[in-house]
Amino acid sequence: MQTSIEETNEFQPKFGAEGLIPVAATDHATGRLLMLAYMNREALEKTISDGVAWYWSRSRQALWRKGETSGHRQRVVELKVDCDQDAIELVVEQTGPACHTNRRSCFYRIVEKGAARRLKFQD
């Protein structure tokens, strides 16, 4: 009997149509969601071997080591995979802010209730 993808202990990450898997980076200290980005297989391999986060930039079509220019690197504490193995959680020790706007998290705006749907800044 084959073990289902949900119950196997084999790491079999599934990359999507563009060869990418989405990655949610969370803060080891607070548990908070910091950012959502993508890895291709090479970025995943480098993240595992280096112990710091590498991503694939879709806009620049290039590998990037998080913090390469800003210094705001992410040390990997845990790398987790989800039930279907098509998403990754990267639990990190974040140096400085995670967001390129210099905010701690990229999720710093809340959609307000009501018809206008304005964004309210927080943090």
Place this chain on the structure above:
Amino acid sequence: MQTSIEETNEFQPKFGAEGLIPVAATDHATGRLLMLAYMNREALEKTISDGVAWYWSRSRQALWRKGETSGHRQRVVELKVDCDQDAIELVVEQTGPACHTNRRSCFYRIVEKGAARRLKFQD
């Protein structure tokens, strides 16, 4: 002068090639990452109007209201958008487990260090 996408207070979610935007659902009580899924525009509209999470199932190619069959629904506490407006954080009050495997979070396996890369179950 135009306000940049990062600093505008207008909600302008960007849907990707397949018309989908990735959504990280986090637990309002604990801050913990529960699952990563996708919404199309209709799922996003229904989530905002109903106050409970709707997603787009890529495997079934269908809209689904989270908990529709299991009862494990997600009440929306906050809907956040990231700097580039191409990812969403849904802060939810989760009824029961978030994962279809009956675990609290879909991220219940850690990639172990070392060459074998076995998955270690937690939780």
